[in-house]
Amino acid sequence: LERRRAEGKLSNLQLKLLQSPLSGAIGIGHTRWATHGRPNEINAHPHATERLAVVHNGIIENFRELKAELQAHGIRFETETDTEVVAQAVSHAMAQGLGPVAAVAATLPRLRGAFALGFLFAGESDLLIGARHGAPLAIGYGAGETYLGSDALALAPFTDAITYLEEGDWAILTREGAEIRDIAGAVVTRPRQIIAAQAYRVDKGNHRHFMAKEIHEQPEVVGRTLAHYVDLAESRVALPEALPFDFARLSRLTITACGTAYYAGLVAKYWFEKLARLPVEIDVASEARYREAPLAADGLTLVISQSGETADTLASLRYAKGQGQPTLAIVNVATSTIAREASAVLPTLAGPEIGVASTKAFSCQLTVLLCLAIAAGRARGTLSLAEEARLVDALITVPGLMAEAVKQEGEIERLAREIAKARDVLYLGRGTAYPMALEGALKLKEISYIHAEGYAAGELKHGPIALIDESVPVIVIAPHDAIF
Structure with a gap:
């Protein structure tokens, strides 16, 4: 196994690869913000032992206990990360005589937290293993080649045929395909789907940063989203699909989200209460999932997430479903876990958002939320046709006003x-x-x-x-x- 790693921007890694190229027909790589330890090259991914290398999204919550256990066996650690614990644990299992697949199978049940993992093994030129527990993971299929990635966007340059692993799944990949097993180890079949071509269009254009590009894209994507939810000719909201609940019968709306999406929900609270006279409770998902709040059967839980994979928001969605409430998701990735598990989905059509700080996705979330609040007002009899038309006509002017704002x-x-x-x-x-x-x-x-x-x-x-x-x-x- 050979590694090349660098701190900072990918251009630093590119320079290192030019100076010291890698050869081979199988590999793994990762760009990741530091969650454990300092953001330096030692703590950068992939993490490796003599037997394997691993990349990791998420957090291993019990890494300290596992690390202490492995140190008691004389294993030395080079980094401060939770990821190296996974690498050392699987290596330790292999040192006891287990093969790569059996060693991963023995290690996964011992890991607590939300994570996605990808393993590469020394001497195994036709084997990758991936595992999903609380963080997204997808398999891509090509001609005599198979890929593992965090989502369809990561795999889009290589293939449009994707299978999303479900919660608890892990997969054994070879060039000929993939065998998927569930959390109990049973071989299962997951659907293969073709991803939209727009996922390929990811570049910075004439902008220095993705975030700058995405700020300038707001007039276009808000207009696109409006066209999906508004009948421009009739000046009325026309939701793209029937919802599995009746706004007129709801006693309360519960909104949950994280970060910027939570602030979009806070704005929407004003809109739903004013336009639809619908009481709204809102909480950050990282708190809502632990509060175990009582949820009435005649209520609705609305979750908001750009990626559709936010772990706390997903946990809140599952709690609401467990309480028997219908759930509605506003997401930017229609194939995401939240989208698949919600009772109904209203997509934002912002396109891929690469910048870490959300911009255009936030604007599109607000667009969908206002359209939804207007629809709720009409269903509950609190908005007249004339008032709906006035609001929709104002909404239609937003992309143009955004374009003027960007000019400043x-x-x-x-x-x-x-x-x-x-x-x-x-x-x-x-x-x-x-x-x-x-x-x-x-x-x-x-x-x-x-x-x-x-x-x-x-x-x-x-x-x-x-x-x-x-x-x-x-x-x-x-x-x-x-x-x-």
Whole structure:
């Protein structure tokens, strides 16, 4: 087994490969943010022993106990990561006489957490093993070649024939195909599907970063999403499929999501309660999944996720299903686990979002949520046809307004250069602008590493005002609406 790894951007790895090329007909690779240990080359993937190499998405929750057990057997660790524990555990099983497949089979039940794994073995030029537990994993099929990847997007340059592993599945791959086994070890069949051609169109175009490109794509993708949910000729919302519940009969809507998707849900709470007079409860999925909140049979759980694979959101979806509630998912990946498990799906048509910080997917989530709130208002008799037409006509103007906003990039950059000098920034908003203030603060933290907080405008006087001095910029989101 030979490895080439590098810290930082892929261009660093590319340079290393030019200087020291790899040869072979089988391999694994991974780009990954550090979750355990410092982000350096030693902790970079793949992790390897003399017998195997492994790549890993997710977190092994019980890695400390497993590491201590392996160290007691005299095994030395080179890294600070949870992933190396998996590599060493499978290697230890092979040292006891097990073959690669049996060693993985013996190790997987001992791992706790949400993870996807890919294994490559020394001396095995026609064998890869993949395992899925709480994180997505897909198999791609070619002519005399088989691929393993985190999703269809990763495999799109190589094949359009995909099988998604289900929860607890693991697979033995050779060039001729794949044998899939379930969590009990029984051989199972999973459906093969053809992915959409749009997954191939992933490049930065004329932009320096994917995030910049995706910001500029917002007018196009919001327009595309609107066309999917709105009858432009009639100025009314026309959902693409019938929903397996009646908005008029719902007593409550429960929204759950994480990060940016959660803030989209917070905006939607205002819309559903105002337009449809439907009570809304919303919680971050990482809390909702553990609260075990009572869910009424005449309620609806709405989950929001760009990838459709967010582990906490998926757990919340499964909890709601276990409570007998219908579930509705708003996702950007129609083949994702959340999409497959929800009672109904409303896709956002944002296209692949490569940037770590969500931009166009957030805008499309808001688009779908507002269309859904309008549909709920009509079903519950709280919106007239004329009011629906007024809202839809306003919605139709949004892509054009977005295009105008993007043209202000030069002015925005000048402001950004001033804000970049700050150590702390406050965002303020009222009504639907309050969740937008939270989202703005999240984006600034994520992208610039500047400390930022979002507050409801009326709460500034209840403590946060003490933080403000001449060095703290305050960004107020105050659109011309019923409040301003």
